[in-house]
Amino acid sequence: xxxxxxxxxxxxxxxxxxxxxxxxxxxxxxxxxxxxxxxxxxxxxxxxxxxxxxxxxxxxxxxxxxxxxxxxxxxxxxxxxxxxxxxxxxxxxxxxxxxxxxxxxxxxxxxxxxxxxxxxxxxxxxxxxxxxxxxxxxxxxxxxxxxxxxxxxxxxxxxxxxxxxxxxxxxxxxxxxxxxxxxxxxxxxxxxxxxxxxxxxxxxxxxxxxxxxxxxxxxxxxxxxxxxxxxxxxxxxxxxxxxxxxx
Amino acid sequence: xxxxxxxxxxxxxxxxxxxxxxxxxxxxxxxxxxxxxxxxxxxxxxxxxxxxxxxxxxxxxxxxxxxxxxxxxxxxxxxxxxxxxxxxxxxxxxxxxxxxxxxxxxxxxxxxxxxxxxxxxxxxxxxxxxxxxxxxxxxxxxxxxxxxxxxxxxxxxxxxxxxxxxxxxxxxxxxxxxxxxxxxxxxxxxxxxxxxxxxxxxxxxxxxxxxxxxxxxxxxxxxxxxxxxxxxxxxxxxxxxxxxxxx
Numbered sequence: 001x002x003x004x005x006x007x008x009x010x011x012x013x014x015x016x017x018x019x020x021x022x023x024x025x026x027x028x029x030x031x032x033x034x035x036x037x038x039x040x041x042x043x044x045x046x047x048x049x050x051x052x053x054x055x056x057x058x059x060x061x062x063x064x065x066x067x068x069x070x071x072x073x074x075x076x077x078x079x080x081x082x083x084x085x086x087x088x089x090x091x092x093x094x095x096x097x098x099x100x101x102x103x104x105x106x107x108x109x110x111x112x113x114x115x116x117x118x119x120x121x122x123x124x125x126x127x128x129x130x131x132x133x134x135x136x137x138x139x140x141x142x143x144x145x146x147x148x149x150x151x152x153x154x155x156x157x158x159x160x161x162x163x164x165x166x167x168x169x170x171x172x173x174x175x176x177x178x179x180x181x182x183x184x185x186x187x188x189x190x191x192x193x194x195x196x197x198x199x200x201x202x203x204x205x206x207x208x209x210x211x212x213x214x215x216x217x218x219x220x221x222x223x224x225x226x227x228x229x230x231x232x233x234x235x236x237x238x239x240x241x242x243x244x245x246x247x
Numbered sequence: 248x249x250x251x252x253x254x255x256x257x258x259x260x261x262x263x264x265x266x267x268x269x270x271x272x273x274x275x276x277x278x279x280x281x282x283x284x285x286x287x288x289x290x291x292x293x294x295x296x297x298x299x300x301x302x303x304x305x306x307x308x309x310x311x312x313x314x315x316x317x318x319x320x321x322x323x324x325x326x327x328x329x330x331x332x333x334x335x336x337x338x339x340x341x342x343x344x345x346x347x348x349x350x351x352x353x354x355x356x357x358x359x360x361x362x363x364x365x366x367x368x369x370x371x372x373x374x375x376x377x378x379x380x381x382x383x384x385x386x387x388x389x390x391x392x393x394x395x396x397x398x399x400x401x402x403x404x405x406x407x408x409x410x411x412x413x414x415x416x417x418x419x420x421x422x423x424x425x426x427x428x429x430x431x432x433x434x435x436x437x438x439x440x441x442x443x444x445x446x447x448x449x450x451x452x453x454x455x456x457x458x459x460x461x462x463x464x465x466x467x468x469x470x471x472x473x474x475x476x477x478x479x480x481x482x483x484x485x486x487x488x489x490x491x492x493x494x
Contacts, residue, residue: 025424120477123470177272177481180424221466223370230367234424 017218018124018172018182019044019090022229025180025238027051027087028245030147031228034086038066038078044220045090047126049171049189053084055153056143058200060189061090062128062170067191069198071142073160075191089172089182091126095212104134107203114173114186117213122175124216127188129169131209136162138190138199146228149236154245159202166193169201172216179239181221183246202247264465265371265419265429266291266337269476272427272485274298274334275492277394278475281333285313285325291467292337294373296418296436300331302400303390305447307436308337309375309417314438316445318389320407322438336419336429338373342459351381354450361420361433364460369422371463374435376416378456383409385437385446393475396483401492406449413440416448419463426486428468430493449494 021036021044032055041050046064051057057068059078066078099117118125139157171188178184191198223229268283268291279302288297293311298304304315306325313325346364365372386404418435425431438445470476 023424122476122479122481175481177270177427177485180427217470217472219466219468219470221468223464223466225464229369232369234369234422238424 015092015218016094016214016216017091017220018126018216020182020219020221021088022086022224023181023221024087024183024242025234025236026224026229026232028150028238028241029232029234029236030149031232032086032144032146034224034226034229035084036086036088037082037084039081041085041088041090042081045092047093047128047170048088048090049187050085050088053086054143054146055141058140058189058198059085059088060170060191060198062093062168067195069140069189069191071140071158073138073140073158073197073199075196075198077195091214091216093126093128094214095128096215097213099211099213101206101209101211104205104207106205110204110206111186114211117211118173119215124219125173126214126216127169127171127173127186128212129188129209132166132207133162133209134164134205134207135203136165136167136190136201137203139202140199149241150245151241160197160199162192167191167198168193179242181219183242184239187246200246262339262465263341263461263463264338264467265373265463267429267466267468268335269333269471270428270468271334271430271489272481272483273471273476273479275397275485275488276479276481276483277396278479279333279391279393281471281473281476282331283333283335284329284331286328288332288335288337289328292339294340294375294417295335295337296434297332297335300333301390301393302388305387305436305445306332306335307417307438307445309340309415314442314445316387316436316438318387318405320385320387320405320444320446322443322445324442338461338463340373340375341461342375343462344460346458346460348453348456348458351452351454353452357451357453358433361458364458365420366462371466372420373461373463374416374418374420374433375459376435376456378413379454380409380412380414380456381452381454382450383412383414383437383448384450386449387446396488397492398488407444407446409439414438414445415440418448426489428466430489431486434493447493
């Protein structure tokens with residue numbers, strides 16, 4: 001489908017709402033089987049990120065297509081809508097602004113540049129970043145037993161490095177005061193231009209990239225109805241654990 | 248309108264969603280002018296609670312009608328949809344369960360009984376409680392200057408006591424991990440049967456009451472777009488302040 005046609009479809013559907021199929025604190029606690037099929041997720045967005053039941057790979061979605069990046073760093077398109085997720089964050093993507101970066105930046109400079117593009121730290125934003133990177137470092141978690149806290153899992157995560165690579169990043173910004181719901185700060189997943197590998201972004205040095213940024217003014221959060229979630233005693237310091245698990 | 252007809256209308260509209268027009272942390276910080284008209288709030292519910300611009304009274308809504316309880320404890324129906332709120336929490340009310348209490352309970356016993364009615368501490372619930380009370384204590388805050396933290400305002404709140412009174416309570420339960428979004432625990436507003444007085448509930452001893460409880464599985468949160476919210480540096484310990492301000 002042509003990019004302009006795609007954009008028109010997006011425009012029709014977009015209502016600048018971020019959708020979470022579960023609060024991220026459930027994932028941080030180690031509830032990895034929420035059994036929410038992607039057929040449900042697709043009703044709420046064509047763009048975003050997340051994970052799979054049993055934490056089996058990193059999820060990335062753009063232009064309505066879903067990719068799974070396994071613990072070997074390899075990416076595959078997921079076409080079975082009945083595959084399930086315990087945590088996904090999506091939107092119907094329609095950029096509010098578009099910016100170009102034409103010089104190499106360190107990861108810290110890159111994050112600061114993204115922050116400058118956001119008119120307020122207290123909204124949600126979706127980012128679609130495409131272009132050339134001097135360096136990209138990602139991770140993808142291996143399939144897990146249910147109930148093992150995310151911070152434990154992240155200690156053993158396989159990481160992957162890419163040099164001089166073209167690709168796409170998709171993700172969101174969340175304000176710190178909502179860290180029990182979604183990963184706070186800028187949270188991005190990456191896939192190479194040939195759609196063969198990627199993962200959860202740990203670090204990068206962009207060289208020449210295009211950033212599309214969507215301002216999101218509404219949050220829709222679904223609360224899981226499975227027994228694990230309903231009976232859980234949420235006491236963990238989510239903010240601290242997420243900081244360790246996502247960086 | 249007959250109660251059965253009302254119930255049918257509710258049933259049609261109800262999607263068991265809790266709607267917040269702003270996160271409560273903005274109110275706790277002292278942002279009292281969000282200028283959100285009740286015409287907007289009514290699109291998202293016919294039942295709930297909140298406050299008014301400049302914290303000018305306690306708001307309570309049921310059967311689609313909105314009441315303002317002023318700092319003199321007196322209640323008036325609000326019919327002007329252009330009156331504004333900085334924080335309101337509403338739903339289209341449709342009870343999931345109904346229970347009767349036919350003996351006097353202390354406030355602590357009453358709260359414990361309400362907790363027992365909830366199948367999980369990790370969902371949202373709406374409560375509509377009607378009947379006879381041995382005792383009810385409420386507060387209503389006086390109109391405030393913008394930017395004065397809620398915890399300061401609450402220090403000087405006028406309180407009101409009712410003995411042997413009939414009336415209605417409306418409110419919500421929110422899980423502690425979402426205390427930056429909505430008041431955690433059980434949060435109720437009260438109005439007397441003759442609709443003349445009431446306030447934010449501080450204490451009560453129910454004698455014979457009927458409790459309708461709605462399970463809410465989805466949260467919709469609108470983020471304010473006014474400059475105060477967009478530029479605020481949210482650092483305050485919201486949980487601690489709310490505990491002082493709401494009890």
